[in-house]
Amino acid sequence: MTERALRLGTRRSKLAMAQSGQVAEAVQQLTGRTVELVEITTYGDTSREHLAQIGGTGVFVAALREALARDEVDFAVHSLKDLPTAQPDELTLAAVPVREDPRDIMVARDGMTFPELPNGARVGTGSPRRMAQLNAYARSHGMTIETVPIRGNIDTRIGYVHKGELDAVVLAAAGLSRVGKLDEVTDFLSVDTVLPAPGQGALAIECAAHNASLAAALAELDDPYTRAAVTAERSLLAALEAGCSAPVGALADLLADGQIVKEMRLRGVVGTTDGSTLVQLSTTGPVPETETQAMALGRELAAEMLAKGAAGLMGERAL
Numbered sequence: 001m002t003e004r005a006l007r008l009g010t011r012r013s014k015l016a017m018a019q020s021g022q023v024a025e026a027v028q029q030l031t032g033r034t035v036e037l038v039e040i041t042t043y044g045d046t047s048r049e050h051l052a053q054i055g056g057t058g059v060f061v062a063a064l065r066e067a068l069a070r071d072e073v074d075f076a077v078h079s080l081k082d083l084p085t086a087q088p089d090e091l092t093l094a095a096v097p098v099r100e101d102p103r104d105i106m107v108a109r110d111g112m113t114f115p116e117l118p119n120g121a122r123v124g125t126g127s128p129r130r131m132a133q134l135n136a137y138a139r140s141h142g143m144t145i146e147t148v149p150i151r152g153n154i155d156t157r158i159g160y161v162h163k164g165e166l167d168a169v170v171l172a173a174a175g176l177s178r179v180g181k182l183d184e185v186t187d188f189l190s191v192d193t194v195l196p197a198p199g200q201g202a203l204a205i206e207c208a209a210h211n212a213s214l215a216a217a218l219a220e221l222d223d224p225y226t227r228a229a230v231t232a233e234r235s236l237l238a239a240l241e242a243g244c245s246a247p248v249g250a251l252a253d254l255l256a257d258g259q260i261v262k263e264m265r266l267r268g269v270v271g272t273t274d275g276s277t278l279v280q281l282s283t284t285g286p287v288p289e290t291e292t293q294a295m296a297l298g299r300e301l302a303a304e305m306l307a308k309g310a311a312g313l314m315g316e317r318a319l
């Protein structure tokens, strides 16, 4: 008797289909079972409102989670940065695969890099985190730029530049990589200039908590270092009590001495969207071996950032 196909719930966007397709392939290899994609339309895909107004990127995740809860699908793939920091008891984060390039990138007209943009350049991004850091860089380098709130899928955003409506847009490298459009990039933004969103570039593979055998199979795709890094980043975000649309950047990476991994470093930033104030700190600690240790690293940095006034910078819910 053959087992029935595994149902992978996915959004319909090009990016979601690309990342779900890649995971489907890996799960099929791993389990020998057919994986079928089940398309689910989310409110975030149909609404024209700005994301921050409809409750942030959590809207993309909610419909997939409801399909899991109703047993309409067996597992789902999310962009980890879109996951709310609280993990529901009835769902298991079965795997966090190896992370892609976590950086943000710029697509600008005429192949320009960020520092090459002319004064008054209009830069599209709907993310308060990107706005805060782009504006802070501009201020400290004597540039004037205007950040313009935009949303939409990858093609729509890049389209603003191709159609001449904006001078540049900022997107995640990972998204472009997954849909095969890295050749559009005109500048890879250093994480010293723009620290990415917590979890950026990583995927989350989720299934129902009661489905222990599937969770165990999916766990083969887990990368413990990526999981530790994103756990620390999300713990920072949670401890700052910031939502997914707050101007918070975080990135954990490994510090190595030659081939030997020594420590994990966690960097964090929070700022006002106009870039006039940024609180930017980092901490290092032993490479976390448990979820508890990874979370402690995030909480430790959050406490230091709060002591430096981070809370006062997060009141804004503005775009």
Ligand SMILES: NCc1[nH]cc(CCC(=O)O)c1CC(=O)O
Pocket: 057, 079, 080, 081, 082, 170, 171, 172, 173, 174, 175, 199, 200, 201, 202
């Ligand atoms: N905010 C939407 C979103 N969620 C995940 C990605 C792709 C990158 C990733 O998986 O981290 C994007 C697009 C972007 O920020 O450019």
